[in-house]
Amino acid sequence: MRIYRTPSxxxxxxxxxxxxxxxxxxxxxxxxxxxxxxxxxxENTKIIPFPTTKQSPF
Known part of the structure; x- marks a missing residue:
């Protein structure tokens, strides 16, 4: 499971x-x-900041 976050x-x-x-x-x-x-x-959790630019999964 992943948790992505943005400021809003x-x-x-x-x-x-x-x-x-x-x-x-x-x-x-x-x-x-x-x-x-x-x-x-x-900062102390496994929450991933949502990417602001597209990144290739490879």
Missing amino acids: SIMLAGKAWEIRAKLKVYAKEFETVQQWIQAGDY
Whole structure:
């Protein structure tokens, strides 16, 4: 599973059960998605910044 973030959004990519489980974890810490985005403490997590330019997967 991957979590991509931009300054104004978060995108979760993975299997449905993985995303549901991750959302349950974050729901215990944040009441809204807006609070999750504004928290901004992503340096110590596995959240990947969303690429601003297209990159080849190869």
